[in-house]
Amino acid sequence: MHRIARVVVAAAAAATLALSPSLVTDATAAPADQTSAAAAGSACPAPTDGTVRTFDDEPAGQPPAGTATRGTVVVAAAPAGGQAVHITDTSTTADSSVIFPASAAAARRVGIDLAPHMAIPFYLAVHGSDSAGNDVVAYRLQVAPLYAWGASPAAQVTAYQGTTAQQWAVIPDLTDQDAPTRMTLTASPNALVMQVGDFVFRTTAHTAAAVAVTGLEVASSGVSGKGTDVYVDNLSMTDQVDPADLDQGITSAGLVTRLTATSHAAVSAVASITDHSADPRRLRAEVYVGDRWAPAQITGPTGQLTVRAALDEPNIGLHPVSVTVTDGRSGLCRSIQMNTQSFAPIPTSVVSQEAGPEQPRFPDAVRLKDGRIAVAYHYATAHTNANGVIRLVSSSDNGRTWSKPVTVVATQYDCRDPKITELRDGTLLLTTFETNWAAGGANVGTFVYRSTDGGKTFPTFTKIESTIGTYEHGPAVQLPNGDVLQPLYGSGARIARSTDGGKTFPASQQMTVVADNSQYTNREPNIVRLPNGELVMIIRMYFASVGAERESRIVRSFDNGQTWTAPEWTDIPASSDHLLLTADGSVLVTFGNILQPLRPTYAELITNPYGPWTGYRQLPVYNSSSDDQANPSSVQLPNGSFLSFGYNIITRQVVGWRTWPNMYR
Numbered sequence: 001m002h003r004i005a006r007v008v009v010a011a012a013a014a015a016t017l018a019l020s021p022s023l024v025t026d027a028t029a030a031p032a033d034q035t036s037a038a039a040a041g042s043a044c045p046a047p048t049d050g051t052v053r054t055f056d057d058e059p060a061g062q063p064p065a066g067t068a069t070r071g072t073v074v075v076a077a078a079p080a081g082g083q084a085v086h087i088t089d090t091s092t093t094a095d096s097s098v099i100f101p102a103s104a105a106a107a108r109r110v111g112i113d114l115a116p117h118m119a120i121p122f123y124l125a126v127h128g129s130d131s132a133g134n135d136v137v138a139y140r141l142q143v144a145p146l147y148a149w150g151a152s153p154a155a156q157v158t159a160y161q162g163t164t165a166q167q168w169a170v171i172p173d174l175t176d177q178d179a180p181t182r183m184t185l186t187a188s189p190n191a192l193v194m195q196v197g198d199f200v201f202r203t204t205a206h207t208a209a210a211v212a213v214t215g216l217e218v219a220s221s222g223v224s225g226k227g228t229d230v231y232v233d234n235l236s237m238t239d240q241v242d243p244a245d246l247d248q249g250i251t252s253a254g255l256v257t258r259l260t261a262t263s264h265a266a267v268s269a270v271a272s273i274t275d276h277s278a279d280p281r282r283l284r285a286e287v288y289v290g291d292r293w294a295p296a297q298i299t300g301p302t303g304q305l306t307v308r309a310a311l312d313e314p315n316i317g318l319h320p321v322s323v324t325v326t327d328g329r330s331g332l333c334r335s336i337q338m339n340t341q342s343f344a345p346i347p348t349s350v351v352s353q354e355a356g357p358e359q360p361r362f363p364d365a366v367r368l369k370d371g372r373i374a375v376a377y378h379y380a381t382a383h384t385n386a387n388g389v390i391r392l393v394s395s396s397d398n399g400r401t402w403s404k405p406v407t408v409v410a411t412q413y414d415c416r417d418p419k420i421t422e423l424r425d426g427t428l429l430l431t432t433f434e435t436n437w438a439a440g441g442a443n444v445g446t447f448v449y450r451s452t453d454g455g456k457t458f459p460t461f462t463k464i465e466s467t468i469g470t471y472e473h474g475p476a477v478q479l480p481n482g483d484v485l486q487p488l489y490g491s492g493a494r495i496a497r498s499t500d501g502g503k504t505f506p507a508s509q510q511m512t513v514v515a516d517n518s519q520y521t522n523r524e525p526n527i528v529r530l531p532n533g534e535l536v537m538i539i540r541m542y543f544a545s546v547g548a549e550r551e552s553r554i555v556r557s558f559d560n561g562q563t564w565t566a567p568e569w570t571d572i573p574a575s576s577d578h579l580l581l582t583a584d585g586s587v588l589v590t591f592g593n594i595l596q597p598l599r600p601t602y603a604e605l606i607t608n609p610y611g612p613w614t615g616y617r618q619l620p621v622y623n624s625s626s627d628d629q630a631n632p633s634s635v636q637l638p639n640g641s642f643l644s645f646g647y648n649i650i651t652r653q654v655v656g657w658r659t660w661p662n663m664y665r
Helices: none
Strands: 026-028 068-070 072-077 083-088 097-100 108-116 122-129 135-145 155-161 164-171 181-187 192-196 199-203 212-219 229-238 258-260 267-273 283-289 292-295 297-299 305-310 321-327 333-338 341-343 348-353 359-367 373-380 389-395 406-409 414-422 428-436 442-451 460-463 484-489 492-498 511-515 520-529 535-543 553-557 574-581 587-593 601-606 619-622 633-636 642-648 653-659
Touching: 083 097, 083 212, 097 229, 108 122, 108 212, 122 181, 135 181, 135 192, 135 212, 164 192, 164 199, 164 333, 199 321, 212 229, 267 283, 267 321, 283 297, 283 305, 292 305, 348 373, 348 389, 359 633, 359 642, 359 653, 373 414, 373 642, 389 414, 406 428, 406 442, 442 484, 484 520, 492 520, 492 535, 511 520, 511 553, 520 574, 535 574, 574 633, 587 633, 601 642, 619 642, 619 653
Parallel strands: 026 258, 199 333, 258 341, 359 414
Antiparallel strands: 068 097, 072 083, 083 229, 097 212, 108 181, 108 229, 122 135, 122 212, 135 155, 155 164, 181 192, 192 199, 267 305, 283 292, 283 321, 297 305, 321 333, 348 653, 359 373, 373 389, 389 406, 414 428, 428 442, 442 460, 484 492, 492 511, 520 535, 535 553, 574 587, 587 601, 601 619, 633 642, 642 653
């Protein structure tokens, strides 16, 4: 089972407990006395929700008795053991759904275990009846991965006000593959309360007006959507609900929208409680941060209370903070969440500032023999579906100042993923692949441009010959015999070989290193040549069983790329990575971390690249706060430090940051 650091995100206007986006507090995080997410529930005990229906004794392969179904809904063996209701949707013209009916009641509490087999959105609907006795959907919720590209276990729960979707809450592990999570929904015509452990959220957003509450529906991602695959188990329902369970409770507001990743934070203000009915002697608060619940302090006079805690968040990216306040008088727990971004404590500098409307992406850097640093990058109005050019900047003072950007490659197509290499004779090779968006994103091919004037111009180019589509995301590597290897992908991880210094790459010299299969797709290979001549290729891996990328694999060659070893697993969740051979023979890997929401940039220093690429510290280095980021690159400076590069589409900048070898220990 693959897990990410679990997070919680902003409750939107739909939630009764509102945020205060204008109040921003920088925090640096945390003490030892914390409980794990698995221990959640101690502060807010699970409510009584009636007799549990397990489905274990019901006929397998049949819809559950007493339900209304459409599409593919059957009782089946559950991943966690026993049987459960299995809802799947493989159609683009119909959805799948099961309704567990119940008689009309003033309020109802429903409990279910949800276990998605694939991190694909699905819907929960609380049904009711209107004043004419018609069936209506009173509340509609969508459950989807917080970071869809990474199929994150943390799930974004969205509530609907009519047909308008409003972010409501993010629940850790709710979309974790095959792992059941207990959810309780308590509903009346006026309000809905969702509880998962110590996360307890209330909303008044409703899809349609109802005068009574009836049953629960679990449905796939819609008529046109497909891929939903979720198990529902241990269903319980009761109409024995105390109306006070749906009260608003203690109102509070969040204060933290930005924090700095650290493991040793000071206590700081997290939320405020301005409710004059709140008795601070009877309140208890806890804060969810860094994948844990942490105890919190409540200080100040009534009506001006502050919730304070140490925000210990070791990771960067989208890592919102949640606060649950329990009122000892009523026993009610209510949660709020803040759309908090976590940033690395490493300063950045501007390498290139673009005016727009285009944005820079995918920087690649090389330190030249004359001491200059050259950085090439893609420049377009969007990540995809936009034709881009290749721009280049350079620095002759180790990155303190940079030249103005110059366009060096422009064609009728989108020139993507520039990668730059200097050959031993001083020639620069700039590799890029081209996409024809007018033809639905068709691959035009991979092209290698040449410069003999230090990168001022790239007047000549060659197309890498291939019988299949070619893409690249790694710079060319020159061997001692003069051969040039260009890593490629498309139907697998591949290499093209040139025996004339990169002037031609005949199809006869191309080979597949690791072919794609039904389990794995091998993407974006990068190659580094170690001091003993060994070649190591790292491969970005897509897991069909998860529907997302996870840890990378490496392969090795001891004969200049003629043959390669079987793949070895790493523990590096690399998505769009770069390999840099350092002066002492280590390898610096900079990569987009697919296991962190928004895929921020991390780095690790492989001090023994001849051994397993596992067990090294993964250092968080850069978060642009956008889900369009990573694709980093690095060079080493004469003083031994590393200068790495990323991009920020919000500010239209290529940025750089510096790290030292001792930071990776």
